[in-house]
Amino acid sequence: MKKKRLIIIISIFVMIILICLGSFIYRSVTSISEIFRLNSKLQAEGYYMGQFEFKMLGCAYYLDKGHYITAFSKLNQIHKQLETKEGLIKVPKFTSKKEEFEFYIGLQNPKTGAFMDNSYPLFTYIGSTLNMIKHLESLSNDTGQPIKLKYPIKFLNQINSPEKLKPFLDDLSTIGFIASKLPRTPYVEIAELCYYNDFEHTNIT
Secondary structure (H helix, E strand, O other): HHHHHHHHHHHHHHHHHHHHHHHHHHHHHHHHHHHHHHHHHHHHHOEOOOOOOHHHHHHHHHOOOOHHHHHHHHHHHHHHHHHOOOOOOOOOOOOOHHHHHHHHHOOOOOOOOOOOOOOOOHHHHHHHHHHHHHHHHHHHHHOOOOOOOOOOHHHHHHHHHHHHHHHHHHHHHHHHHHHHHOOOOOOOHHHHHHHHHHHHHHOOO
16 A cells, blocks of 8 residues: 555656756747847847857757757746846947947956857857957947957867867767757857957967
8 A cells, every 4th residue: 555655756756856857948949939039139239149149059969969858948948037137238328439349348258268158068159259359350440440459269178189179079069850840050169169260360369
């Protein structure tokens, strides 16, 4: 009798967990269209959203690699942040190109040197940082002010040798079923890594 009762209790407990997990995943999946809508809205309102596409690529990567809890947790975090605007930065009205330059160069992450949230996969740092460097180069040409980052681009140290780079590239080039159905995959960051010279010719690595 005790054994039967224990089985019933365990079954109920497992069922509750599955229901909660299913609800969590359902909310995450159904929030995706809302996430993109909020991103467009916040862009129009003048918020800095330069990391958004790379955060979503990071979520796609986690899904494709089977890290479902991480992926859905990240999606929920993104959704909450876009709803509350907590931690978002509103781009000020610049009075000069120099002021704009100082604003954007101040967005660098001191831990990694990337212009990206360091809680996301390494590959997401590449495109987001490259985009910012190109923008800073444009502003530098307008102002005559040389690009001097506040912090070194440390994240490149994680892939600065053949032994480190090969597993990184192998991981990104292995695309699963989920990634194969997406319009853009983490694989594109391999191509952007070819622009590594952009970090070198500006003397900021």
